[in-house]
Amino acid sequence: MPGERLGLPEVALSPDRHFTCIGLGIAMTERFHERAPPSGAGPEPWCSRPAGSGDRMVGLALRACAALPVILSLSLLGILAEGAWDGAGKLGIPEGGLWPRVLGTLLVSGVALAVAVPLGLLAALFLSELARPAVRRWLKPALELLAGIPTVVYALLAVLVAGPALARVVPGLEVPSALVAGLVLALMLVPTISSLSEDALRAVPRELREAALALGASRLRMLWLVVVPAARPGIVAAVMLAVSRAVGETMIMTYAAGHVPRTGLDPRVAVETLTGYMGGVALGQEPGTSASVFTVGAAVLGLNVLAHAVVLRLGRRSGRWS
């Protein structure tokens, strides 16, 4: 049973710790601020609340809903932190070490971003500034649909179609390899980058553009010298969001990047990424313990949080136009 392959201690998280998480979560939402009407109020209650209004129950239910994400993130951190240690109290390290997988992740993401960032930005410029409305109306949804294609399908495309086709063009290309995975990943990331960057570009106030045009600037110079710099925080946020997507992407990494942990920078050969390792163990294609999978998971979260922290920071700064 595959469950046993991953399965280690019967109950890894003790129940009382779950309850601590839940309690903390509820404590972090606010206290109940509704004042209860005194039960035996005066003889003639003036403007008092009619009996049987369900507001209190609803309020409680909504607070519970808001507490849930807090509980979820605490559980996520707790589970990753606790699962990473094996029965003997040692940190689970995958065979071959963590470092080659981190490098593999960075290599594939690097290839993907090197392609997706220029494409995504030019697409955003085109859609927000240059396209005629009729063209925009069709091209924008078409591009956004790419983001909706499930990653399993991208994985299939990479292995069955794009890989063999590329191998005919690029000498020495292995078919599961960093290049194949990176290029297909790029296709998935373009709409992420373009739609967020487009929002940032469109949020640049009309007055700024008109001021530049009134000074006699050409359309291109106006874009390059005024609009793009004004939208830069939003554009950087879009790129960082793409980074965090790339780091966490699993299906493409599992099938198209390979399962050979190595530290080289040659994108034409198979590597292994962090998420690829997790997928490989789950599929039974390579050995691994539960602790090592959780350790790798924690590393993915670390990289992702790093990228996401930048997004949130920049996203707030770019909000000043809107």
Place this chain on the structure above:
Amino acid sequence: MTRGERLRPVSLGPPPRHQRRGRLFAAVCMAVTLLPVLVVAVLLGALVQSGAGLDEPTVVLHHLAEGGAQQLLRSVVGSLWLVSMCACVAVPLGVGAALQLEGPRRPVRSALALNIASLAGVPSVLFGLVGLELFVRALHLGHSMVTAALTLALVVLPIVAVAARSALRAVPDELREAGYALGATPWQVTRQVVLPAALPGILSGTILAIARAFGEAAPLLLVAGMTMSGSSTALGDPRGVLPLHVLALLVEPRTAASAEALVGVVVLLGTLLVLSGWAMHLRHRHERRRDGPWFEDPR
């Protein structure tokens, strides 16, 4: 921007060089925007053709007749079942969380909102690990469909909450005030004023989240405890869902079973196309309506 608003400089002689350069740039940008769309279309076409080019088409038909079609149908039904269970859990909770967050701004609330936004960016595989630990090991739900649905709900919940929150934010405060001034309680204002106004936005966000759940494979891979050799069987087995079923293409390419998986890919993409199209339509219509009081309605 409409065409009429575009700036048309008065012609004072032959077009200057920078203007021609501008047109060239626009053309390059358009080509670049089209590129990924075309590449994916070509790749998908090639994928389908590779299946159609099977040596013996009759083998495929035979396979489908022998039970392949039934197996495919079962995986589609399994996926629908999974996604509806997941939506039943995630949508009410996500919208509820968004409603709670959209009260008056307070420090606690913005911390909660930040937390939800970060959760929405957490890679879905990691929720697979949470599901494995929480539902399989702590709650002993086994590698079942329920586990899979709950795990997907964890993935979808923050997405729904973020989308619902931004839809609720777009409802102007004046409408809430009008409701309160008439003597409505917070819940009455929420249910009868805020929710109807935010409904299109919430709906389109929810549809997109459900579409995401429909195609999601990575967390299922972890909680299903899956081995590719195992065949998809009962409704209760999360290995049978569509996104995992199509991986059969990779195990034995160019066989009858892979042709069946290829049909699965087409079904998967078709469903998602319909869902995303619907969501886009809703959002588009909503945006136009929001412009209503200021512009002449084109209809």
Place this chain on the structure above:
Amino acid sequence: MSATPTPVKLSMHELSAWYGDRKVLDRISFDVPATRITAIIGPSGCGKSTFIRCINRMHELMAEARVQGRVELDGHDVYGLEVAPEQLRRRVGMVFQKPNPFPTMSIRDNVLAGLRLTGTPASDGDDTVEQVLRAVALWDEVRDRLRSRADTLSAGQQQRLCIARALAVRPDVLLMDEPCAALDPIATARIEDLLGDLRTRYTIVLVTHNMQQAARVSDRTGFFLGGQLVEIDDTDIIFTGPGDPRTEDYITGKFG
């Protein structure tokens, strides 16, 4: 109290209000007579909007808002522990600066919104609609399109619709927060006419930055400055011989 010609409807005692640490109202005390129009004038930021939002407890909907002192409606403290703000707000209606009809509802539903929102069954809905729409002089303009969306009306009509919506709940008191600020002069004149009709039945507190408007429509006028009530008196006294030099400076346009 009821025997006097102008009974007191609302009375404020040492009313203070804060946003966080910022004090925006400082110990306001005065009485509002029933079935009269009381205008509140003063420069921007003098606390006049906050003041009327304290009367129907809308102020406490803001984050970190705080109130001290008493507001009495017919002798009852509206901040009493047993008072439900929702019930209070049904007796003290409010009209806002910007017309805010509910865009997802028809004109008719907007009029009845107060009843529907609070779950009160409206058995004589059609009568109520006609009655209050006539009261705001909107009936003849919209009688043929009661089912169409409220945001198809002009701004002035929307504001009258909002007044009708407030009246449909049958309040005693009507609070108006610069109801003409977003309207053109003609629409403003119609609202002012309407105020003249409504004063016979309702106690109206009108916040305005338009001194001429206060002089035209109100019976009593209070002048606010920096969160304090400088003085309040009959309107003609305020505009002809105010007791405080600051009031005179404001009215003659020396500041603000």
